[in-house]
Amino acid sequence: MRAPLPWPATLIVAAIALALPFMLGNRTMDAMSTSLLLLTSGAFLAALAALWPGRHALPGPDRAWLVFAGVFTALILLQVAPVPALAAAFGPYPEALWSHPEFAPRHWSPDVGATLRGWAAFVALFTVAWIAYSLPAGQRNVLWLLLAASAVFQAVYGIGAHAMGSDTILGIWERNNPGSVHGSFSNRNLFAAYLALLWPLAVAVWWIRDMPLLDRRSKEIKIAGSLITSAIIGAALLGSASRLGSTAGLLGMVIALVLWSRHWRVLRGAPVWPAYLALGAGLLAAAWYGLLPLAERLLQTGLHDGRFEIFGLMLTEFPLAWWVHGVGLGGFEAAFKQIQPGHIGQWWDYAHNDLLQWLVEMGVIGAALLVAVAIALIRAARPSTERIALYAGLAALALVSLADFSWHIPATQVVLAMYIGTLLRSAAGGGRRKGDGGIKT
16 A cells, blocks of 8 residues: 655645745845745745644654754854853954943844844755655655746746836836846846756656656657757746856756766666757757847956955955854844945845855854765765756756855745755665656657
8 A cells, every 4th residue: 555645745845936936026125024934934834744643744854954953053042142252252243342332242143133034944944855855756746847837937927028028027026137037036147046946857857757747748748848848948047148047057957968968877778869959949049039138248247246356355354263153144244344345335135155155154063064965965866867957956056156145045945955855865765766767768
């Protein structure tokens, strides 16, 4: 008798992932707060559905997961604890403020609210990753199919709105980049990062075994579907004129092709030429739609970009101690204000380099947690059509993280959590499960 499937938790996670992209049309504090509320409340409901005793329950997180969460949470507790000694030892406060008669720092973190919001997001994403880790292959396939559909919708809506000259997003918010394609996202860079993350998966869903609605289609329909899907997403991605996002998307597809080509014998010995055609279709559609804006922006790329100055200031002006113990999760904005030169007039709430921001906010312990996840991913690595698509998307977002802040955006975070949770499954833990097969012909 087959074990019951955890449909309630799966559908709740799917609803979160599908809803979040529609809440970032206007990246304001209200929109971001609402997105975080949806992410955390949805993850809480998903956890209840997954752990509730009965036929749909999933096994709880194992020791390694709990240790990781415990170390992270303990560090956050220290950062928000009202202990003046911790504030004096680790807080990123300038010396002049300590002599102020009305200033008495009590917290390590200079922005306790931001730190607690970051911890809440971590708990939600940890929950989503654990559910993805625990789901059987058939349930994950439902998530992948819905995410691929989300990417196609974003691309179609973005191209359509741009072609019609629409000056709003969904008739609600003004478009920040009306000359570019950016779907329901507030700007083209966030939109491009989302598509770069999902482009390889949107091609792979046509070839993953036991994929709902698609598995029993003929080979001709699968080839046509993957070509059309890739063409739509490729045209929208490169039509966004996002330099980093477009580069990351192409890199992700190239990595997917290299891995598919190298492991084609393991992937049930099937040829991978449909994937090459899919990339070609995407590039052809993008060229037909028009690459001039992207080409013009690429020609303008140089070290004069403001974000490179921010990176330099962080590396040269931030005290070494901050990199060792961290300034507190979400504390970058307050710390950077101390060294921000007068000619930089923008409000830098993100460093536009997620890796540097993580390291300066979380210090050596944060770096160790990051290394622990990387080691776990490497130890669990093995080829399959599903996993290769996830590796490629993760590599694309790793590139984006070096010069943008998409890893801080809930719509992207929840997809990354699903990817990482799935990729942490080891061969010993899952074996060669039904649904992990390769490209079929």
